[in-house]
Amino acid sequence: MAAMKIGTKLTDNPKDYMLRTRLDKKTLQKLDAVALEKATTRSEIVRIGIEMQYDKMFQSDKK
Template identity: 65%
Template sequence: MAGLKKGTKLTDNPKDYVLRVRLDERTLQKLDKCCEESGMNRSQVVRMGIEMQYAKTKK
């Protein structure tokens, strides 16, 4: 495994892309509430939301 930086996480599904979004304070509070309730981080909640919306397009 030469070439990997120390602390590099090995995963079958690497997250190579960064998405930056602008949120108003109320939307950010909603996102943080979802994180608190679910025990997931912001990225996980956003990814789940994308999956949910994508599933709706497949109907």
């Protein structure tokens, strides 16, 4: 097994893919407000939003 680099974060769910998007000022302000209120990162808020939309879409298929 190869030695881990110093500073490498260990996680059960590595984030190997990067998504880049363009936002208008108002949307970015909303994203920052939510991240600040939840004490988390922009990335985590986006991941939560994706999960919510995915669950919403596919939960209705199960009914």
